[in-house]
Every structure is written in C-alpha cells, then in structure tokens.
Amino acid sequence: MEVDYSAIKVVGFDADDTLWVNETYFRDAEEQFASLLDGFETKNKIDQELFKMEMKNLELYGYGIKGFMLSMVESALDISNNTVSQATITKLLNLGKKMISHPVELLEGVNEVLEMLSDRYRLIVLTKGDLLDQERKIERSGLSKYFHHVEVLSDKKEENYLNLLDHLEINVSEFLMIGNSLKSDVLPLINIGAQAVHVPFHTTWQHEEVAIEDEDVKYLKINRLTDILKYL
Structure with a gap:
C-alpha cells in the first residue's frame, strides 16, 4: 500500500501490546x-x-x-x-x-523507533486501562522521556479521539496512530479522517477482534514496529 505521511506532525502510540507485552x-x-x-x-x-x-x-x-x-x-x-x-x-x-507488579517487557525495537521519531515528530501515548496501572507501566518502561503527552482513555471510540485531539490542539489530518488493535487503534482514526498503522500482536483479546468487510478502508499494516521507520 502506498502511503503519504508528509503532512503528519504528531504520532500517537497505543501502549499495551504495541510498546510492551500485555x-x-x-x-x-x-x-x-x-x-x-x-x-x-x-x-x-x-x-x-x-x-x-x-x-x-x-x-x-x-x-x-x-x-x-x-x-x-x-x-x-x-x-x-x-x-x-x-x-x-x-x-x-x-x-x-x-x-x-509484573515487570514491563518492551517489544522488540521500541526504543529504536521512539528514539528516531522523537526528533522529527511530537509523540504521544493513547491507551486504555486503569490510570494508576498505566502510569506505573509508563514509568517502569523508561519511555516517558520520548512522549509529549500520555493519555489514559476510558475507551477508544471516534468521540474519544476527537475530543482528545481537540483538547491537545492537534489537527486530525496531521495525526497518525500506531497500534495493535484494528477496533481501537485503526478504524476509529480512519473514520475521523486521521491516519493509522496496524501492528498486529500474536495474541488479541476476544473483545478487540473485528473483521474488515470494507475493502476501501485504507490503512498501513506492518509486521513489526521497526517497519514504520521505512515510512516516517
């Protein structure tokens, strides 16, 4: 798939199973x-x-x-x-x-990707889950230095993304989301006019599984996080 990320200024990352094992x-x-x-x-x-x-x-x-x-x-x-x-x-x-209390286990290439992209883009974390637990994992991961903002959302629906991007004064057309869930990290972004990258994790929670029936839905799928460096 050909992609054009020339307008992208802000890159958002899901946390669980995108940055670390969950x-x-x-x-x-x-x-x-x-x-x-x-x-x-x-x-x-x-x-x-x-x-x-x-x-x-x-x-x-x-x-x-x-x-x-x-x-x-x-x-x-x-x-x-x-x-x-x-x-x-x-x-x-x-x-x-x-x-x-389990130690945070970073996925392969996470530090490399964040190190490279943090010089060129504003990076943020957009994740679901318990606030205290996610804040704890961010701190233990050693990755907080790369991010301008960390947001723990109650859900990842179109409205949640629109409200947050508006609050952070981020233009939807300048935002790219990267995550492992089609349901939470990809489709809602495509629907609001942003861009998204799918990085599948080998295990997916049943609640996050979704089938793509519309072949016109355009998003980039990569095999591992480091592959994004070919496009950004």
Missing part, C-alpha cells in the same frame, strides 16, 4: 483461573463464563487488571454456585496482584 499475561491468568475452577466446570465453559462476566462488568469497571480481578472473583462465585473456597479467592486476588 495480553499474554491475561491469557496466562485465564489458564490459571480455569485450572483453579476445573472441579466445577469444563475449561471451555469456564473461559466463556469469565469472558461474559468481563463484558457485563466493562461499563462499571472499565479496562484493566483490576476490573479483570473483580470479574474473576465474581465469575468464580457464579461458576461454583457460591461454594468456591476462600483460599481460591485469595489465589485469584494474588494472581491479579502479580499481573499488576
């Missing part, structure tokens, strides 16, 4: 959750019930590990008909705490 830890936690409850239901059923609980609670808790922890506890109570042991609940809470 979804892998959720998948590992789901496996442990299923193992802890395997005396009550099949793994497939347990997986389904946990996802349903996450979707039910999303509007209340938002995105992030803390909401996931609460959904695990509530789902465990439901699946076990309120007979799950206190010890198992404690293990679920500790599982979530372990996720929160």
Whole structure:
C-alpha cells in the first residue's frame, strides 16, 4: 500500500501490546483461573463464563487488571454456585496482584523507533486501562522521556479521539496512530479522517477482534514496529 505521511506532525502510540507485552499475561491468568475452577466446570465453559462476566462488568469497571480481578472473583462465585473456597479467592486476588507488579517487557525495537521519531515528530501515548496501572507501566518502561503527552482513555471510540485531539490542539489530518488493535487503534482514526498503522500482536483479546468487510478502508499494516521507520 502506498502511503503519504508528509503532512503528519504528531504520532500517537497505543501502549499495551504495541510498546510492551500485555495480553499474554491475561491469557496466562485465564489458564490459571480455569485450572483453579476445573472441579466445577469444563475449561471451555469456564473461559466463556469469565469472558461474559468481563463484558457485563466493562461499563462499571472499565479496562484493566483490576476490573479483570473483580470479574474473576465474581465469575468464580457464579461458576461454583457460591461454594468456591476462600483460599481460591485469595489465589485469584494474588494472581491479579502479580499481573499488576509484573515487570514491563518492551517489544522488540521500541526504543529504536521512539528514539528516531522523537526528533522529527511530537509523540504521544493513547491507551486504555486503569490510570494508576498505566502510569506505573509508563514509568517502569523508561519511555516517558520520548512522549509529549500520555493519555489514559476510558475507551477508544471516534468521540474519544476527537475530543482528545481537540483538547491537545492537534489537527486530525496531521495525526497518525500506531497500534495493535484494528477496533481501537485503526478504524476509529480512519473514520475521523486521521491516519493509522496496524501492528498486529500474536495474541488479541476476544473483545478487540473485528473483521474488515470494507475493502476501501485504507490503512498501513506492518509486521513489526521497526517497519514504520521505512515510512516516517
């Protein structure tokens, strides 16, 4: 695909699974959750019930590990008909705490890309999740020096992007977003007249999966983050 980024002045980056590993830890936690409850239901059923609980609670808790922890506890109570042991609940809470305290694992080439682009563009982070957790990861990552602004959004819909770009006085036509989610990082930007780059991660949360039916939707897809240096 031919792209023209000559008008771009600001580049936005998603954080989880674009700058650092995230979804892998959720998948590992789901496996442990299923193992802890395997005396009550099949793994497939347990997986389904946990996802349903996450979707039910999303509007209340938002995105992030803390909401996931609460959904695990509530789902465990439901699946076990309120007979799950206190010890198992404690293990679920500790599982979530372990996720929160996990070291930040940067994806390949992140420092190289940010170092190169920070000299030519204004860089910002636009991410979803728990504010405290995301701020903590930004600090632990050592990447904050590259960014002019970090924003933790409640959601990544067209309205969220438009409001933020307006607040930061960024012209939509001068903005490029880079992320791993078509649903959150690409399609909303294309719809508001900005540009977007898709960098797939090997694991995608079910809630973020989306099929592209419109062949006229134009965005750049790259295999790894460092490939963006060929275009910017």
